Amino acid sequence: MQRIAIDMDEVIADFNTKHLRLFNEEFGENLTVQDLMGTRLRLLRPHLVERILSYMVDPGFFRDLDVMPGSQEVIRELSERYEIFITTAAMEYPTSFNAKYEWLKEHFGFLDELNFVFCGNKSIIRADYLIDDNARHFEGYGGQGILFSAPHNRDVTGYVRVNDWQEVRAYFLK
């Protein structure tokens, strides 16, 4: 059985909506996901980079992110034909461990928690496919990288790309 490794933030967990909301509330702005196309919030507002990164240090930040549309249904389907692992770079935010685990148990409780991986450098992942929004994780990775579209990677080229979970379904279940 082939194995698919799947990232969390911006792939199955809607990181941007909450991050932008917290930022807009604090600074009285009205930035939208459209403003993040081809860039990142910290590049748009470089003088606020420390504050922008600090939201993720709150141990609860990752606990109530929305689920990305279609991800539950498609992953449930995929899990009948593929071995599914969730592989998230949690070591970048060590305060996030518990929230990420609880979020996965709540929204993806049909997966085996022994298939959750909290890592940093994803070249350690042994899987046939890795679905991730950060192309840097494909460096040194041994399988087929699949770039999941996110605002920040709009202009990144040279990878297999899927724009949403319906395209993931089509790629694997066609």
Place this chain on the structure above:
Amino acid sequence: MQRIAIDMDEVIADFNTKHLRLFNEEFGENLTVQDLMGTRLRLLRPHLVERILSYMVDPGFFRDLDVMPGSQEVIRELSERYEIFITTAAMEYPTSFNAKYEWLKEHFGFLDELNFVFCGNKSIIRADYLIDDNARHFEGYGGQGILFSAPHNRDVTGYVRVNDWQEVRAYFLK
């Protein structure tokens, strides 16, 4: 550069000494590591299995384990010639995440935290070598398993075995 993945409990972290101490204190016993040869505490005292497993659910349990003799020095040496990852089955005790991370930062702070992996099923690990005391983790693992001697695995055969960190040094740096 070849990569070595290294388990935590009973390999770099002295799990048994603390576990036995807590058990002996609570039940007025005098069990030693010698009593665990070829078995496990929960098999020796099956009527207490729930309590025996419950110690590890305490979020602080893994925070103050002793470091296994020689592990720091040898891993520091190995890290000059090999890529080192720490791969621990933390998903079995999700309350352990923070303690394990802090323990690693305290005792193995010379390693990059992006090379820490909290997982469950270790077949997800892509490394040339895996040093582990649980032979079950070598099932489905793609590299060379190296069984690190622990009381419970004394009678396990069929694997490359190292008895202590000096033997790890000899294996990799001979």
